[in-house]
Amino acid sequence: MDEPRQRLRFDHVSVSYGTPDGGIEVVRDISFTIRQGEFVSLVGPSGCGKTTIMNMAAGFVVPSSGSLMLDDRPIVGPGSNRGVMFQEYGVFPWLTVEQNIAFGLKLGANRKPAAERQAIVTRYLDLMRLSEFRRAYPKTLSGGMRQRLALARAYAVNPDLLLMDEPFGALDAQTRSAMHDLLLDILCVEGKTVLLITHSVEEAIYLSNRVVVISARPSRIRQIIDIPFPYPRHSALQEEPEFNALRAQIHELVMREYAAQEAQRRPPV
Numbered sequence: 001m002d003e004p005r006q007r008l009r010f011d012h013v014s015v016s017y018g019t020p021d022g023g024i025e026v027v028r029d030i031s032f033t034i035r036q037g038e039f040v041s042l043v044g045p046s047g048c049g050k051t052t053i054m055n056m057a058a059g060f061v062v063p064s065s066g067s068l069m070l071d072d073r074p075i076v077g078p079g080s081n082r083g084v085m086f087q088e089y090g091v092f093p094w095l096t097v098e099q100n101i102a103f104g105l106k107l108g109a110n111r112k113p114a115a116e117r118q119a120i121v122t123r124y125l126d127l128m129r130l131s132e133f134r135r136a137y138p139k140t141l142s143g144g145m146r147q148r149l150a151l152a153r154a155y156a157v158n159p160d161l162l163l164m165d166e167p168f169g170a171l172d173a174q175t176r177s178a179m180h181d182l183l184l185d186i187l188c189v190e191g192k193t194v195l196l197i198t199h200s201v202e203e204a205i206y207l208s209n210r211v212v213v214i215s216a217r218p219s220r221i222r223q224i225i226d227i228p229f230p231y232p233r234h235s236a237l238q239e240e241p242e243f244n245a246l247r248a249q250i251h252e253l254v255m256r257e258y259a260a261q262e263a264q265r266r267p268p269v
């Protein structure tokens with residue numbers, strides 16, 4: 001059987017930012033590929049450069065060197081084929097729940113006729129269990145509901161590549177677990193390609209085909225770990241010995257990088 005086609009391809013990508021006191025090297029020589037339908041997570045210490053990597057895929061940051069391709073074309077800017085979920089909730093406070101979901105469907109390449117727009121909004125209201133709150137404003141929603149709304153917005157425009165930057169970080173454990181299963185359900189139905197950034201080793205293993213461990217700054221790839229569990233997955237998986245072994249292995253790698261990142265932060269004595 002043919003391998004699924006390559007979607008996103010980082011090839012020896014490096015990034016430095018210019019700063020008043022010289023420059024800061026944030027990403028160093030990263031190469032990895034995400035294929036159609038794959039779910040890949042990046043884990044690594046805060047400040048190591050993960051959001052920078054995602055911003056390149058989104059088209060907001062340009063590599064200083066190396067190449068970054070989507071579907072064999074260089075990424076030169078943002079595009080309607082990518083749905084981005086940022087660390088902060090990606091919802092507009094001045095729009096209602098249904099207006100938030102419809103927002104992207106009124107713009108540019110994703111513009112849809114009113115009837116179709118309404119059908120999509122209704123479908124996601126239902127899927128995210130937000131129908132009762134369709135006319136509510138985000139400030140009246142719980143954190144979990146706002147997160148579901150952000151997910152609905154990102155999904156409504158039907159991007160085939162989803163870029164998610166710590167989307168579940170602010171949620172309590174129960175809501176987070178419910179969001180994981182909701183995401184897996186949707187992915188089973190819709191077959192998206194996903195790049196997820198997360199602090200949580202468990203989340204990365206539970207959701208992904210592959211977990212990429214990123215080093216302390218500058219971001220380098222420490223290890224790429226294949227996650228062998230078939231989909232659909234269920235939360236009981238997290239009690240399995242094989243899951244625990246992977247968790248221990250990846251945790252150790254990540255903790256080493258956290259320590260290295262901390263050492264950078266401490267002023268020299």
Ligand SMILES: Nc1ncnc2c1ncn2[C@@H]1O[C@H](COP(=O)(O)OP(=O)(O)O)[C@@H](O)[C@H]1O
Nearest residue numbers: 017019024026045046047048049050051052053
């Ligand atoms: N536009 C920028 N200009 C200068 N430095 C930046 C910029 N964006 C991020 N940085 C720095 O790059 C490093 C990595 O940031 P980021 O990619 O947000 O890491 P992470 O998401 O892993 O926490 C941090 O030290 C941050 O301060």
Ligand SMILES: [Mg+2]
Nearest residue numbers: 050051087165
């Ligand atoms: Mg970040």
